[in-house]
Every structure is written in C-alpha cells, then in structure tokens.
Amino acid sequence: MDETKLATVETFTFRHEAEIVRARLEAGGVIAMVQADDEGGMNPGFFADYGVRVVVNEDDIVEARDILELGADQAQDAPDRDALIDSALAVSLHPEHIAAFRAHADFVAPEECCGLLAFDRPGRVRFVYCLTNIDASRHRFTVDPTEHFRANQHAERYSWEIAGTFHSHPGGSPEPSQTDIESAGDSAWVHVVMSHDPAEKWRIRAFVIDRGAASELAVRVTDVGSLTGHEGRNDSGGSAP
Numbered sequence: 001m002d003e004t005k006l007a008t009v010e011t012f013t014f015r016h017e018a019e020i021v022r023a024r025l026e027a028g029g030v031i032a033m034v035q036a037d038d039e040g041g042m043n044p045g046f047f048a049d050y051g052v053r054v055v056v057n058e059d060d061i062v063e064a065r066d067i068l069e070l071g072a073d074q075a076q077d078a079p080d081r082d083a084l085i086d087s088a089l090a091v092s093l094h095p096e097h098i099a100a101f102r103a104h105a106d107f108v109a110p111e112e113c114c115g116l117l118a119f120d121r122p123g124r125v126r127f128v129y130c131l132t133n134i135d136a137s138r139h140r141f142t143v144d145p146t147e148h149f150r151a152n153q154h155a156e157r158y159s160w161e162i163a164g165t166f167h168s169h170p171g172g173s174p175e176p177s178q179t180d181i182e183s184a185g186d187s188a189w190v191h192v193v194m195s196h197d198p199a200e201k202w203r204i205r206a207f208v209i210d211r212g213a214a215s216e217l218a219v220r221v222t223d224v225g226s227l228t229g230h231e232g233r234n235d236s237g238g239s240a241p
C-alpha cells in the first residue's frame with residue numbers, strides 16, 4: 001500500500017475492534033491496515049491503545065464505507081435493540097463505564113467481579129451497576145439477586161432497560177467460558193467480559209450468546225449522553241439537603 005495515499009475509515013479505542021472492521025473490509029474485497037496512533041490522541045494516557053485507526057488506500061475509501069454501512073451505520077437507525085445487535089455487531093460505552101468496569105474488577109480480584117448494564121437506546125449503555133458476586137469465586141459469578149432487583153427498580157425510574165452483564169476473568173481467557181455460555185439466558189443480552197492482561201490491564205470485549213455460541217460485538221466508545229453517576233438527587237435514603 002502506498003503510505004502517502006491512505007485514508008482513515010474509522011478510529012477505535014481498542015485494537016481488537018479495529019481488527020474486526022479490517023476483517024469485514026477484507027471480506028468485502030478492500031485491503032485494509034490497522035495503525036496505532038503514536039501521538040497519544042485526544043486523551044493521552046487514558047487508554048493504552050487510544051486511537052487505533054483502520055486505513056485503506058484513498059481510492060478505496062468510498063467502497064470501504066459502503067461495506068461498513070451495510071452493518072453498523074444502517075443498524076443505528078433501527079429502533080429494535082435485538083436487530084441492532086444482530087446487524088451492527090457493536091455496543092457503545094462511555095469511557096466512565098470502562099473505568100467503572102476496570103475499577104470493580106481490580107477491587108474484587110482475584111475473584112470474578114460482576115454487574116449489570118442498562119441501555120438508554122439500542123446498543124448504547126447508559127449506566128453500569130457494579131454488584132456483588134455472591135459466588136465469591138475465581139471461576140464463576142452470580143449477581144446478588146437483591147442488588148439485581150434494586151438495579152431493575154433504578155433503571156425503570158430512568159426508562160432504561162437492563163439488558164446486559166459484565167464480569168471479569170482475573171486469571172482466565174478473554175472469551176466467555178463454557179459456564180458463561182450455558183448460563184447466558186436472554187440471547188439479546190450483551191455480555192462484557194474482562195480478562196486480565198499484563199499489557200492492557202483489563203481487556204474488554206463484548207459478546208452476545210445465542211444457542212450455545214458466543215459472537216463478538218465491536219465496542220465503540222462514545223462521549224455522548226452516558227455517565228455512571230446518578231443524574232438526579234441522591235436516592236440512597238439520606239435526608240434531602
């Protein structure tokens with residue numbers, strides 16, 4: 001490829017997302033490369049691999065975008081979350097959600113941490129619930145049922161839908177385990193799995209699990225409309241200010 005005529009198709013936070021897009025482009029007949037941003041990007045130091053770009057030959061950029069629009073962009077207009085996940089193969093997270101995942105995983109290690117994900121629109125995580133793993137195990141997790149119930153009540157107040165989990169594999173693989181696959185439940189749910197990696201700290205991947213098979217979703221990082229904190233008054237039971 002002529003380096004002077006490259007065009008950026010899309011920029012990602014995580015290399016594996018870029019690799020998924022590169023593979024999709026190559027499946028569509030467009031040669032693509034993954035390039036890491038050595039300039040630190042807009043948030044230097046926040047992500048170890050911030051600013052991973054998928055680039056193609058300038059002459060292929062229109063075709064590349066056409067190939068990708070058959071997936072992610074078209075699906076963003078779809079109102080149905082199941083349809084979005086099926087066709088877009090993407091889930092959107094705010095950087096604070098990722099920070100919350102990693103902090104909870106660190107806190108609970110060497111046991112698996114767990115929690116629930118609330119969505120405010122198809123494919124977009126709005127709130128992360130860091131909850132108790134009542135198994136207190138390094139190899140499996142069960143979300144505390146009382147906390148699960150409280151999370152449902154909280155999400156209902158904001159018209160969010162709880163439709164996903166996250167958990168960590170402190171010593172394990174970056175893939176859903178056989179136990180994860182067998183206990184996945186609703187096939188539309190998003191399962192975020194974090195594996196401990198000496199280089200990346202906690203590597204974050206997302207999957208849907210349907211009929212005994214896990215399919216990976218791209219993780220998109222967005223700064224639009226997503227916060228881990230409560231928006232309204234603190235509702236933890238204390239007296240009003």
Ligand SMILES: [Zn+2]
Binds near residue numbers: 140169176177193
């Ligand atoms: Zn697992």
